[in-house]
Amino acid sequence: MQINHLVKKFGDNVVLNDITETINQGDVIVVIGASGGGKSTFLRSLNRLNSVTSGQILFENTDLVGLSEKQLDKIREKMGMVFQNFNLFPNMTVLENLMLAPMKVKGETEAQAKETAKGLLDRVGLADKADVYPASLSGGQQQRVAIARALAMSPDVMLFDEPTSALDPEMVGEVLKVMQDLAKSGMTMVVVTHEMGFAREVADQVWFMDGGQIAEKGTPEQIFTNPQEARTKDFLSKILSQ
DSSP, X not given: OEEEEEXXXXXXXXXXXXXXXXXXXXXXXXXXXXXXXXXXXXXXXXXXXXOOSEEEEEETXXXXXXXXXXXXXXXXXXXXXXXXXXXXXXXXXXXXXXXXXXXHTSOOOHHHHHHHHHHHHHHTTOGGGTTSOGGGSOHHHHHHHHHHHHHTXXXXXXXXXXTTTTSOHHHXXXXXXXXXXXXXXXXXXXXXXXXXXXXXXXXXXXXXXXXXXXXXXXXXXXXXXXXXXXXXXXXXXXXXXX
């Protein structure tokens, strides 16, 4: 992905301020920063869940800015998205949740979709939960199902918007483990998170967002051991002392 001069305004409020960045295939980018810095707006702009004011978002050489919703839907098939809240269909079993989009959107047969879904549930450690309903699962299990559901579409990139922030602390690790394994498999990932341990261990690059800009970026080692910007130092000193 190539992001060129991305701007997002709500009235006079500039939420994203002239962002130009590149995300290469296989990159794991972790976006950190205080609340209100523009992280979620930036992430949701990448697949155009948010409209943008100006700039370009090139995904596999297609500029997403200016596309119709129908055209965007085709592009979004290649971009998996995992939200804070799991957004599973409560009236469908776990397996049915995973099978729905591949059958409806990609035209897979029931047998194909079921085979893929079972393989993905096994991958996220929930093979034994295929026939239960989401309400019977813990938050961590529901989020792992949500990740598997996004993977069922065979995306080229996965976007995570604070995927552990709605979870009890003891469930966070199980979700991060699935994401860690996904990163090791070579999946391109952009992750907005407050989990600094995950950023330190898994990211290729950490981007610190502040005031609608990428104020500083670098390897986890650079950002966590030798930040250059005063804003980055201030943020890390507060969050790492908690």
